[in-house]
Amino acid sequence: DFCSIWYGDWGDTHGWKNTFLAGYSSIRDVPDYSQLMPLLRLNRALAIVGFTVKSGGWNVSHSQSHRLYKLNRNFIERFFDQEV
Numbered sequence: 503d504f505c506s507i508w509y510g511d512w513g514d515t516h517g518w519k520n521t522f523l524a525g526y527s528s529i530r531d532v533p534d535y536s537q538l539m540p541l542l543r544l545n546r547a548l549a550i551v552g553f554t555v556k557s558g559g560w561n562v563s564h565s566q567s568h569r570l571y572k573l574n575r576n577f578i579e580r581f582f583d584q585e586v
Contacts, residue, residue: 504535505542544581547574 507519526532551574554560559567
């Protein structure tokens with residue numbers, strides 16, 4: 503959920519981000535994931551690519567699965583092209 507919030511996947515049209523964070527902070531402190539976020543995003547991208555390949559949606563042009571596959575595959579390629 504923090505990864506989705508960080509990258510804006512939820513949007514914030516209805517204040518969902520603030521509602522989620524307020525609810526989370528009512529139970530425990532919201533952690534600072536800023537340094538871990540690239541690895542969490544990589545994990546998410548790998549899961550999405552794996553799912554779309556397994557379900558066969560990655561090669562169906564103009565489908566939502568194909569777009570998600572391409573978006574996340576590009577992220578993975580850029581992630582590993584970075585210099586450390």
